[in-house]
Amino acid sequence: MKLKDLYSFLKKDLQQIEDQLVQSVRSDQTLIHTAGVELLKAGGKRIRPVFVLLSAQFGTYNIQQIKKPAAALELIHMASLVHDDVVDDADMRRGRVTVKAKYDNKIAMYTGDFIFASALKLMTEIDIPGAHQILAQGIKEMCLGEIEQINEQYDTDQNIRKYFKRIKRKTALLIALSCQLGAITSKADVSLQKKLYEFGFCVGMAFQITDDILDFTASEKQLGKPAGSDLKQGNLTLPALYTIYRHPLMKEKLKLYYESKDAALLAELLKDIKRLGGIEYATDISDKYLKRAKQAAASLPETEARDSLLKVADFIAGRKF
Incomplete structure (x- = not known):
């Protein structure tokens, strides 16, 4: 079963969001417009807009209002990926050439900024001050997460607690905000807003941990990158x-790789991490977050939207790319 089959009743509304995204990346500057359209064509799971729409079902659902935060959150996600590709010097994403690789760093950075500004402009059409405050704080946290990743790059002495803090800010928070802002925009009960935030946060943590597992276990064709x-x-x-915490010799091998950049040594490390239990441990942690997410969703009113949230959580647990 494909992800989109889990919320097929939202098909028409999701098309409205796609139309809104196309409108939001329009520009009379050809390069920025072309880059923005190419990013949209690259696709993506549209997880964040889906969570906005599903969460909005627990309040007064009005697609003309809900589509604005749904599209805005996807635009913020897109902008962050464009910037990430510059920072990471990445040539490929989702099997396609990145904006940075096709044009250059300057075009990529300004394209990201333009998309980000488009998201903020769209959010101004939502007359709920609390929503703007929550989103602004969330964006600040995302930036801190990116800086943390830069500071901790190649640091073999970092602990697992720092990793959890980093992925909370980099990934989980935006998914949690998608659920929360969907509920806020539809004026759902505050208690439901909190439950949906908890669901989104736990799903987001599991989503990122699964991504990190797949970086070791999936093929280059599946990942769209090596x-x-x-x-x-x-x-x-x-x-x-x-793995390096449980096996100190692995830390020394990793340090040696970062000094030598030996491709054969990298291949050994990838095998070692799988052989020494790193994948099983990460899978267990991901499963625990998914269990928490499903517990939060199970306490919501019994609706088609709640069933879809539970199914999406299961899908994330079983995905292969």
Whole structure:
């Protein structure tokens, strides 16, 4: 079953969001417009807009209002990816050439800024001050998460607690905000807003941990980038951190790789992390977050939206790319 089958009743509303995204990246500057359209064509799971729409079902649902934060959150996500590709010097994403690689760093940075500004402009059409405050604080936290990742790059002495803090800010928070802002915009009960935030946060943590596992276990064709890219770029994720914590010799091998950049040594490290239990440990942690997410969703009113939230959580647990 495909992800979109889990919320097929939202098909028409999701098309309105796609139309809104196209409108939001329009520009009379050809390069920015072309880059923005190419980003939209690259697709993506549209997880954040889906969570906005599903969460809005627990209040007064009005697609003309809800589509604004839904599109805005996807635009913020897109802008962050464009900037990430510049920072990471990445040539490929989702199997496509990045804006940075096709044009250059300057075009990529300004394209990201333009998309980000488009998101903020769209949010101004939502007359709920609390929503703007929550989103602004969330964006600040995302930036702190990115800085933390830069500071911790190639740091073999970092602990697992720092990793959790980093992925909370980089990934989980925006998914949590998608659920929260969907509920706020539809004026759902405050108690439901809190439950939906908890669901989104836990799903977001599981989503990122699963991504980090797949970087070791999926194929280059599935990932749209070479396997082991995170480790190669000095971004130590949960499978690697667990392994070097439990096996000190692995830390020395990793340090040697970062000094030598020996491709054969990287291949050894990838095998070692899988052999020494890093994948199993990370999978167990991901499963625990998913259990918490499903507990939060189970306490919501019994609706088609709640069933879809539970199904999406299960899908994330079982995805292969």
